[in-house]
Amino acid sequence: MHARRALSCTVVAMPAVGCGAGPDAGVAGGGSAGEPVVGVILPDDEASSRWVEQDSPKLAQALRFAGVEPLIEQADHDEARFAAIADDMIARRVDVLMTTPLSQAGGVAVEAKAKAAGIPVVDYDRISLGGHADYYVSFDDLDVGELQAEGLLECLRDRPRARIVELRGSPTDHNATLFAAGWTGWSRPTTARRAR
Numbered sequence: 001m002h003a004r005r006a007l008s009c010t011v012v013a014m015p016a017v018g019c020g021a022g023p024d025a026g027v028a029g030g031g032s033a034g035e036p037v038v039g040v041i042l043p044d045d046e047a048s049s050r051w052v053e054q055d056s057p058k059l060a061q062a063l064r065f066a067g068v069e070p071l072i073e074q075a076d077h078d079e080a081r082f083a084a085i086a087d088d089m090i091a092r093r094v095d096v097l098m099t100t101p102l103s104q105a106g107g108v109a110v111e112a113k114a115k116a117a118g119i120p121v122v123d124y125d126r127i128s129l130g131g132h133a134d135y136y137v138s139f140d141d142l143d144v145g146e147l148q149a150e151g152l153l154e155c156l157r158d159r160p161r162a163r164i165v166e167l168r169g170s171p172t173d174h175n176a177t178l179f180a181a182g183w184t185g186w187s188r189p190t191t192a193r194r195a196r
Contacts (some may be wrong), residue, residue: 039089045078086110145182
């Protein structure tokens with residue numbers, strides 16, 4: 001159990017290590033040289049290329065740097081595929097399961113299965129509210145919203161009559177909710193000051 005906790009801590013620290021590398025996936029079941037294995041399920045490669053072009057290679061590099069064998073899969077924005085990949089990784093007894101859930105319900109269901117199997121879970125970039133994740137690794141989402149507002153207002157500095165349309169995203173998307181809170185908290189007072 002101490003080895004799994006140490007491995008979990010390594011997984012939490014590793015995203016800062018990543019620097020561009022080629023996409024790769026490892027082999028579960030103890031790794032090729034007996035290393036611990038981290039199963040990673042990323043959401044898709046169609047809606048955003050970042051999951052394949054950025055996250056996947058950087059996570060693989062960071063995990064290898066930490067002496068951990070990566071097993072990285074894309075769920076192709078398909079809930080059934082996400083669940084099937086998770087079931088396979090749990091059956092193969094990965095040492096840690098890192099997921100970017102497609103939905104709250106899907107993430108919670110996978111985390112419950114992993115917990116029942118004694119596998120620590122890391123929510124990566126998207127949290128499963130009400131789930132069983134041991135760790136959550138993400139950006140400072142409020143800060144992201146503030147930076148979005150700052151960038152927009154900077155672009156509109158010379159266009160005082162510009163109209164702004166707010167698209168907040170799904171209320172079930174925790175990240176979208178926090179981005180909106182950061183945007184609203186930063187932009188509203190500034191907009192009001194500019195209007196005076």
